[in-house]
Amino acid sequence: MPASGKDLVDLLDLDEAGSDSFLGRAARSSRMARTYGGHLLAQALMAAYRTVPSGRPVHSLYASFLRGGDAEESVRYDVTNVRDGQSFTSRRVAGHQCGRQIFELTASFHRDEAGYEHQASMPRVPVPRDAVPLVDALEHVDLDTKSFWREEWKALDLRVIQEREVAAQAAKKGGVAGGPPQPSRERLWFRVRDPLDSQEAALNSCLLAYMSDLTLLSTALRPHGYPFLAPGVQRATINHSMWFHQIVPADQWMLYDKSSDWAGGSRGLATAHVYSPTRGMVATVAQEGLIRPHGVHSAQPAPVRSLHAS
Template identity: 40%
Template sequence: MPESLEDLVELLDLEKIDDDLFRGRQPQTTAQRVFGGQVLGQALAAAGRTVGEDRIVHSLHGYFLRPGDTSVPIEYHPELIRDGRSFSSRRVVATQRGKTIFYMSASFQVPEPGLDHADKMPDDLVPPEEAPTLASVFEAASGRKAEDWNKEWAALDVRLAGLTGRQFWIRASGKLADDHALHACVLAYASDLTLLGASLLPHGIIIGDRRIQPASIDHALWFHRPFRADEWLLYDQASPSASGARGFATGRLFSQDGRLVASVAQEGLIRPIGLELDDEEA
């Protein structure tokens, strides 16, 4: 994974190899498959390169079809589905070695005024300045060194915001350029990092447990209000259901001043491997 924010920005800066065809490079990583957030962010970057600067992404829906190979670049082909007066629709297909590993639909809108309401941000949170880093929590829970986490995830600053393990402060580890498309891609990348783990918490399991085979299946993200990915965002997560070796989780992202800026939903594989199930789960 990117070892710094600069590496992440480079990862999201796709190479144009033909009209409506882009190539995304791979970072150095010990992971055996491509991180889902990387594919989300790169696919969104490819879609954004085909719309006017007056249009801002407001939603995306993606499906992970095959594990991505970390040793091979990914090609992204955005299809121009529709350009209307207010909205633009794109479909992006990601391939490796001629096989589709992911596809995504995304919608962009010219900003306009309208009715406005939103959920309130949860209270009783640990301020980000006082919250433990996810690297330190990872070290305490797994026994692996915090440096192992930082080697893969240093591009993001992630901290535990509550005792339940379902609330995190998250931001880019440094300053980003004033480019709304870049901030959206970084948030898409970050939104996949902790969400699937929310469906394991009711069972007392953490995402790195070797008794579980985890993988993202699909991912949806809605952008509600302007934000900066290099400023603290509260990622408030919940898991309404787990069944059939799949976990379903939702998330709300709030700015530090309490504005709801994005919502997320994801279903992922949480297949038990050598994990004893009780009668209700079996």
């Protein structure tokens, strides 16, 4: 996976592959068998941006993950011009790999307009320097998992809030279903680790889409006693939606305030708000994903958890 901010930017430098078609390169190296979902989100959104008139930043997207992609193969993104209106522009992007469609994204872009404004305030949380680096929070998980996260996500600075205590409690129960339930809300600071030279809206919104797929689905497992990345669960993103309220530089700290109000039928739903400490609400995210017990856990009856306000 990208080892630096420059590698991330290079990943979004798509090659032209015909009229309204673009080729997105695979990550230079990865231990992941399947293409990371944020990789597809970011490249597909950049492909759409390549066909949109200037001055129209993205305001929403909806993506469906149709098949698992091969992390070592490039992806071709074919863009369909759905509509160019006076204020809004719509694009549909199909991602193909090895002759099969694996991904689809619909995005809408909107020129800046003045209008009514309101937003929820950012929660009061510890500042990033007082949060726990994600890799350190994984000290209670096996060393291979910790090594995986250190290698794969070194381009990003990820810091969790109160995760050390959560991991310690779950580790005592072996990280299996039926362990101590945790609150269905989780908060994470994130940013691109290296300073970026560009303030371009397209680049920074694509980088936010790249980061938005990280850790979100795991929030749906907290009420069931699974610590972050615990074994015993097959995880996969099914669909992912984002609403961009403003564009901020991706190398600045943003708070990912995540929660999950429902899980059932081996699926979980998680929603989140992204905040900038200096500029307020940046984005809203929703994701549905597969959280299927497997191995010895698949034979265990899954307890029904009732959620209470925290």
